[in-house]
Amino acid sequence: MLSASDGRSRSDGTERDPLTGALSRAWLDDVLAEQVAAARETGRPLSVAVLDLDYFKSVNDAYGHRRGDRVLRALVERLQANIRRTDRLFRIGGDEFVLVLPGTSAAQASAIAARLLAEVETMPFEGDPPLTLSLSLGIATFPDDAETPNALLDIADRRRFAAKRAGRGRALTREGVVLPASAPGTQGDAATAGRAGEADLIGRQTEVSEILERLGRARLLTLTGPAGVGKTGLARHIMELLRGAFADGVVYLPLAHVVEPSMVPAVLSAALGFGVPTGQRNREPPAEVLRAREQLVVIDHFDRLRDAAPLLTELLAVAPGLKILVTCRRPLRLYGEHVYPVPPLAVGDTETAPAVALFLARASVRSSSNAPVGEAVAALCARLGGLPLAIELAAAWTARYPVEDLLASLPGGGEPGEEVNPGDALRDLLDWSYRVLTPEQRRRWTRLAVFAGGWSVEAARAVVEEPPATAPEVEAALDALAEVGLIRPVSDAANPPRFTMPGAIREAALARLEVTGEADVIHARHAAWYLTLAETAFAHHRGADHKRWLDRLDEEYDNLRGALGHALAKGDITTAARLGAVLWRFWERRGWAAEGREWLASILEHRMALPPEIEAEVLNGAGVLAWFQGDLEEARDRLEASLAISSRLGDAAAMARDLNNLGLVLRQQGDYAAAEAHFTRCLEVQRSAGDAWGQSITLGNLAELAVLQGDGPAARRMAGECLAITRDVDDQRLRALALCTTGVVLLDQGETESARTALGECLALAESLADPRTTARCLTGLGVVALMQRRSAAAADLLGRALDLWSQIGDRAGLLESLSGLAGVAGTSGNVLDAARLYGAVDAMHRGAGVHEPLLLRRALERVEAGIKVQVSPEAWSASWGEGQALTLEQALALAREVAGREASAD
Structure with missing residues (x-):
């Protein structure tokens, strides 16, 4: 935990850190105290960020401290170039920094963090080879988060660690996660998600509070309700609110386009990061990987996969720290399941009524001369049963039709107190939408339903359009469908145009495609x-x-x-x-x-x-x-x-x-x-x-x-x-x-x-290529190098990371190699009997798991083991080695992680 009283006094340090040029740690206490006092007096906000480089130890381990020092100097240059003259950057040790941001709200600090994340992540650090690195930041704001210097630092520091657990390369504030401003593939999605998120949350404060309360006492909570009621939006908002509340973060798993229940175990395996044990393809989750998890898993669109639901019970049985939030139109009917029916939006005759507020918010972004009329809007929202997706679709049509015309075109009057089935309301609106489209637009909309997840203009041109349609013509046609809400754009100016279709609308379009008789032809083109x-x-x-x-x-x-x-x-x-x-x-x-x-x-x-x-x-x-x-x-x-x-x-x-x-x-x-x-x-x-x-x-x-x-x-x-x-x-x-x-x-x-040099260059390449297997092999090799060079803390960090990757991949030989390396860490740091237990466990599992091949690094590992065994009597070694023979893989992994954590803490 950081503290504003932990630094040296101002008199025994220089103003600048001699290595990086950032302000010295010795000045942090006084500067932060002065800024908190000024913020309290003026009523202006103050934000504090604690940040560090992700996996910076690997840079030192792989390339040496001189390369690491160059990286730190370059980092400070980048950070200083992207903050204001009034902001203050302090180096507090190693690769850790504190950024004091006077007059900065939480929202403004988030924008600064997004810019800094992008500045570091998108430009490799010079050298041979160039290094692509990322930051993790935690941000706290006065007075919303805390009102004292120590408390601000403590909260920001805890959020920094939570940002690492959530995946690194991000910042965490009281509002949730901040990603790099220019992260590839995220900018457009983030923009779209933001608009959708705002709509999903209009009038949903009560639902959010109730879901959070139920999730606090339930391990399995299912949000139910008709298509278009907003289950996904609520689930994603809950996920962001709780992202920093779980030690192992939050996992979002959309299943809308998983085609068979038999695929669910494999998809869960990949998303949760546990591999398939030797000799198995489709099986129950392994307890040894999940036992210690503290994680929220959000599983979206379980509707067509209900036969796989018992797997969720198995997950919860082996992982007591796991919570699962599911969206499904109907309850899963599992033991221990809590169900929260998501209601439609409340309907009323004022602009503050949730359904009306959503309609007005959506209609306001359309350039239309047909300005919404208060009474007609309320009646239309009532006719649509308060269903958010139907309301958004109707609002989109106001760019072409007055609200009164829309209301008059739908069956039923939507009178106060009249019962309206939301599913019927959406179907009626989609039927009307289909009728007012041109024949060409009808054909295009129904054909677009073959796409799952999204599509590019290029794909639409090949699958949906007839020659000789040009790309600009196709893009204009897609924009026209997006204007009336039947499809949605999901990209920005930095990326090629891309579109998607809301799930409930896609279902209706697919049904119409079947009626046209051309479904097989379009699926074949797809x-x-x-x-x-x-x-x-x-x-x-x-x-x-x-x-x-x-x-x-x-x-x-x-x-x-x-x-x-x-x-x-x-x-x-x-x-x-x-x-x-x-x-x-x-x-x-x-x-x-x-x-x-x-x-x-x-x-x-x-x-x-x-x-x-x-x-x-x-x-x-x-x-x-x-x-x-x-x-x-x-x-x-x-x-x-x-x-x-x-x-x-x-x-x-x-x-x-x-x-x-x-x-x-x-x-x-x-x-x-x-x-x-x-x-x-x-x-x-x-x-x-x-x-x-x-x-x-x-x-x-x-x-x-x-x-x-x-x-x-x-x-x-x-x-x-x-x-x-x-x-x-x-x-x-x-x-x-x-x-x-x-x-x-x-x-x-x-x-x-020489091995360290080769493996270090390999690690940089493997991580930049997102190659988990080669990354795990490099981490294992570098860990053994550090072990042989008696750098126990570095070995513990590298081998612990390798152990996690091998567990996710499901490679038993790699897992045993990392376990053997951590046995060496235990022995070289004085825990000789723990080392013997781990060596015994590795031997038993190697012989009993069908891993016939000796460990590739066995000679290096055997040299380490030989130096450890002589530290105790043969009898003591044999007894502990025998205890290790009886350990399960779960127990051996727990012991190895304890060893790695203990050594890291000692460092």
Whole structure:
């Protein structure tokens, strides 16, 4: 906890921090006390921000303190350039700073924070390699949050830590989370969400208070009500209010476009960050990962997935610190479920009535000469049953029709006291909307319903429009539908135009599309468009642009799910298979491996209907995802079947792919001779084809196999060849993999400083590429380097982070390697018996979990273990080691995290 009385007196420090040029910690107490006194006297606000760089220890660990010092100096230059002359920046230690903002309200401080976050995150720090870093900030404001200097610092500091738990790269204020002002992909969504959020909250103060109160005493709360009543908006607002209240943050999981209940476990797995244990694909959540969670999970649109609802009970059973907020039109009918029916907005005849206030707020943003009339507005809101979505849609139409005309066009009078079914009201308004559209607009609106999640102008032109429509013509047509509320824009001037359709409106449009008889044709166009997108992205998996294409698939994932689901439902197995064959890399690299296995398993149920080359692609993807999650038997079966087909077809590229992937499985099963034969044959095929990229991958796998076999010279030679190839290939991920292999080889041979350099460069690349597996491998290697250099605090931090990532990925071998490293941390910091327990647990789990492959870093870890064992008697070591043999994975993880936390606190 920070305190304004913790610093040195002003007389024994200089004004400026000598390293960074920020004000010295010694001056903070007096300056903050003076500013609080001035704010109290003048009545002006005062804000205080506590901030630091995320993962700054990794910079020092990977590149040394001189590089870290340069980063800090550059950081202060950036911060000073983006604050006012009256603001004061203090360095209080390490990478931690305090920013005092006189005359600044909470809202103004949020704007400053958004600018600072963007300034740091969007411009890499110079050096080799350039480093992309982020900030976490906590903000407190006088007098709303606190009225004394110490209390302001304490609240801001606690919010800084909460911002880290919520995901880093953000600020936290009393109003909620602040993201970077120019964060890619967030600006347009944030703007749209803000408008929607304001509408959702008009007249909802009572509901918000009641939901918060019920959630305080319930672990599972379901918001129910008809489509369009505002369940999603309320849930998202509650999520933002509580974002800093849970130690592990808040997770938002929209399920509107998940097509099957069987997919829910995999989607939950990816969202909550727990991997699939060895040999399993679709199962109950693992207690060892979730037991200690303190988290709010907001699950939106559970309506079509109610068969998966019992999984929520299982989650709550294994994670006592978990709370779940669900939106669904009807209760889930689970034990322990609390239900909150979200009511329509109250209707009245004054502007303060919630329904009327919403209508006026929405109508005011439309440029219309048909100004709303008070009595007619109240009557129209009553006719619409107070349903927010219907009210917003009606308000949008005021740009073209007077309110009286709208009211007269709807059946029923909306008289005071008259019962109105909100669902009927929305349907009536949509029927009227359809009638007043032109034939061309009707056709366009119903066709647009095939899109799930959103679409670009380019996609609409290909799927919905008839040639020769130009992009400007299509954009103008979409804008016209957006003006009357049937679709919504979700992007800003900084991004290409994008649109979406509210769920309840989309349901009505889909029903009309079926009536037109052209639904199958439009769905086929939709699938063809997204198949082309996925195949193009797959073609770029080698090269500098692969991350950009992965990001594109992320943006369109709801549409890709929709195309897959519709193709399978209609029996178009070839289209589904072609999609699955090119999406497996995306599923692997973006954490959707469990869901991907479900899709591919469904496709392979019809494998006899597939062309052999596509069947082989699907089998390969299924095999890689099974290997990724530790299901070695399934992985081997799938990959051997793929190799048999590729060999029969004489497809050299496919054969090389299958040989390499099968070699990885064989290596992990401990069959080194077979693995080496597969890698060697793969390398021959790649050299014949001149495939430099593939050769680098295979040489890296051979180098690591040589490490496992104890052949140091061969490992070094092949790692050198692997890395040399990347100098001529413009592919950052390929270079990251080569650097990781190089670091492993150097570490195995005891060259810790050289290993640290290679792994540090790899870590920077892996984190910038959002590659969790390579990031985890680098963190593990750097942790072992720090351990061997007796930097226990750094080792604890690095290995603790690696442990969390391996747990999320579900990689048992990586998890055991990190556990073994943390055993070394315990031993080198004096907790020798805890070390023995962890070593015993690692041994038992390694033998009992089907992990046949020895740990890749075992020689470095064994050197550490040997130095620890001699500190106690053989009897004491043996007894504690035996206790570790009996530990469950959950218990071993808890002990390891305790070790990491203890060492970090000591630092």
